[in-house]
Amino acid sequence: MDGDEDTTVDVGADGPATDDDGLPQDTATDQSGADDLDQRLSGALERIGHVTRTMLSRQAYAEGVSALQLQLLLRLGSVAAGPRVSDLALELDVSQATVSDAMSTLRRKGLVAKEQDPGDRRNSVFSLTPEGDLLRTRLARWDRPLADKLVALSDADKGEVLRVVLGLVAGLQTDGVINVARTCMTCRFFDDTSHPDGPEPYRCNLLEVAFADTQLRVDCQEHQAPLTA
Incomplete structure (x- = not known):
């Protein structure tokens, strides 16, 4: 029909490009054939990272703060002792000057108080x-869209994903890619050798309790880095 747009997809004379398994090629990989599955997993994690950054930024904007200010408010609400600028900069992988500027803005807004370090x-x-604590409570819901999707997964599946992701985080910290990770797997009290084949394969040597994948901590207040030789 005259005037209609041509919606035909040109796949070439030999049809669409496919991988060795017969499936269409994945543009998330470089098609070199090396570590294709690893690249696709990295690509999937990057997509999740993009989604979480977008949700965090939208929630921050809705409350009149920046994404960094949101992260600072959440961090201040999750630690027992008041952190210093240097601690926060290390955790968020930004400069101390950037954290100082954000903290000054939060103080002007009456959301954060500054005190002398007793130590x-x-x-x-x-x-x-x-x-600030009231705002932090509202901001803590920034991940609700993703959390709603996780409800459909079984506890066993969620525990397995948690274990795998925290294992990656621990490895990245060991390699120096990230600075701070207060997870079970990066803690001096974590023991995964006592009952590796049991339903509760881990033990916290601080609290003297056994636990399973579903109880792994992402940001534990009792976390202590392993002792160095």
């Missing part, structure tokens, strides 16, 4: 004000 009078520590 080192040369430094300051930060904590949430009551208004």
